[in-house]
Amino acid sequence: MKKWKSWDCHDCGVKEGELHRIGCDMEICPKCHKQLMTCGCFHNESELSFRIPYILILNICGLCGEQWPELFAVPKKEWKKYVIPVLQDKNLCRECFEQLKQIFPNGWKNVKNNYRQ
Numbered sequence: 633m634k635k636w637k638s639w640d641c642h643d644c645g646v647k648e649g650e651l652h653r654i655g656c657d658m659e660i661c662p663k664c665h666k667q668l669m670t671c672g673c674f675h676n677e678s679e680l681s682f683r684i685p686y687i688l689i690l691n692i693c694g695l696c697g698e699q700w701p702e703l704f705a706v707p708k709k710e711w712k713k714y715v716i717p718v719l720q721d722k723n724l725c726r727e728c729f730e731q732l733k734q735i736f737p738n739g740w741k742n743v744k745n746n747y748r749q
């Protein structure tokens with residue numbers, strides 16, 4: 633029994649372990665690991681040397697563990713300023729990001745050491 637919950641591809645309807653139907657927007661590019669439909673690495677599926685079968689990858693917030701955090705756009709500069717490096721390549725929900733901004737009003741790099749007098 634596998635441990636994770638899964639459901640069929642919401643776009644093309646295949647089951648986990650199967651290849652997506654051509655043109656499915658959930659298919660991952662074998663080269664850059666981004667969305668195949670939009671990354672532009674390949675012009676059509678005959679150029680692919682292999683395809684990545686569908687496995688549902690759960691998207692969770694790296695701080696609170698909320699599932700499927702809503703995507704939101706943050707300028708790269710701001711992301712690096714408020715999000716500590718261990719979390720920078722994770723997903724965060726908007727609330728956690730706002731929380732980090734409050735914890736580090738000047739960015740985490742400018743946190744002062746209070747206990748050394």
Ligand SMILES: [Zn+2]
Pocket residue numbers: 641642643644645646652653656657658659686
């Ligand atoms: Zn699909």
Ligand SMILES: [Zn+2]
Pocket residue numbers: 661662663664665666667668671672673674
């Ligand atoms: Zn690509």
Ligand SMILES: [Zn+2]
Pocket residue numbers: 693694695696697698724725726727728
């Ligand atoms: Zn969160």
